[in-house]
Amino acid sequence: MKKIVITEFMDESAVASLRASFHVVYDPKLVDDTEHLIAELSNADGLIVRNRTQVRGDLLAACAQATVIGRLGVGLDNIDVAACQAQGIQVIPATGANALAVAEYVIGTAMVLRRGAYQSSEQVASGLWPRASLSNGREISGTCLGLMGFGGIGQLTAKLAQCLGMRVVAHDPMLPMDHSAWSQSGVQSVSMDQLIAQADVISLHVPLTPSTSNMLSAERIAQMKPGTIVINTSRGGIVDEAAVAAALRQGHLGGAAFDVFEPEPLGPGSPWQGCSNVILTPHIAGVTAESNVRVSSMIASAVAQALKA
Incomplete structure (x- = not known):
């Protein structure tokens, strides 16, 4: 019976479906026990990971018998894909399965940050009535959403934004101008400078690569419209967090929602300490109860099919 090692949390029903045909070692704590993990991989035929397991170096070398790696998510920066291919290992991401969760996160945080009225519960409960100070919140309809990256998640985010009356522009040099995504979505393709000049909300949807590292630099942040909201659900390192x-402290930006950081988790002296109108979450934008089922089911099926081929 072929063996599959799962190093991070996965929907239990998907794990059970794999156990019906394979010897499954499932331990969400394996990611933090490198010695045990490498030992389990020595005779594994398949590996399933999320974003914390670093599939490279000694860990990849231990996958001498493996032929497939399933990624419970879409980003592949924690996997040395080229080395996997050279070793004859197929890498399968859960493309599209968590897109709705991320898109809803972007729109939800944008609305919360523009309105600026949802952190007053304690004041109101204590008998205060900050009505005057909270009456200047901003609506999202009629504003411009700028998407840096226009793949599947960006396109779904655009669709939700348009339903709320937002105008959407996007910058994606990897997507040809004649691609049907532009005409079908009604989203305008613009340069990076044009996006920064127009957008009231900027959301990032690109992988971390040498070309996207520090894409949103201090210089570009300074060029944004006063009051702009910045949202990053892609990867840490793409945005200059300190900038x-x-x-935010200077009052130039109107708010920020960050789900990804460099490093993760944040260490002492984080640049975010003391910032107001900020939403910080621990890399969970794409993880909901529903998306976990979709992602887990997709990867369980794909890995099983690869191992049975």
């Missing part, structure tokens, strides 16, 4: 935090 965003500084712009």
Whole structure:
């Protein structure tokens, strides 16, 4: 019976479906026990990971028998894909399965940050009535959403935004101008400078690569419209976090929602300390009860099919 090692949390029903045909080692704590993990991989035929397991170096070398790696998510920066291919290992991401969760996160945080009225519960409960100070919140309809990256998640985010009356522009040099995504979505393709000049909300949807590292630099942040909201659900390292935090303190930016950081988790002296109108979450934008089922089911099926081929 072929063996599959699962190093991070996965929907139990998907794990059970794999156990029906394979010897499954499932332990969400394996990601933090490198010695045990490498030992389990020595005779494994398949590996399933999320974003914390670093599939490279000694860990990849231990996958001498493996032929497939399933990624419970879409980003592949924690997997040395080229080395996997050279080793004859197929890498399968859960493309599209968590897109709705991320898109809803972007729209939800944008609305919360523009309105600026949802952190007053304690004041109101204590008998205060900050009505005057909370009456200047901003609506999202009629504003411009700028998407850096226009793949599947960006396109779904655009669709939700348009339903709320937002105008959407996007910058994606990897997507040809004649691609049907532009005409079918009604989203305008613009340059990076044009996006920064127009957008009231900027959301990032690109992988972390040498070309996207520090894509949203301090210089570009300074060029944004006063009051702009910045949302990052892609990867840490794409945005200059310290520059965003500084712009928030100075009152130039209107808010920020960050789900990804460099490093993760944040360490002492985080640039975000003391910032107001900020939403910080621990890399869970794409993880909901529903998306976990979709992602887990997709990867369980794909890995099983690869191992049975």
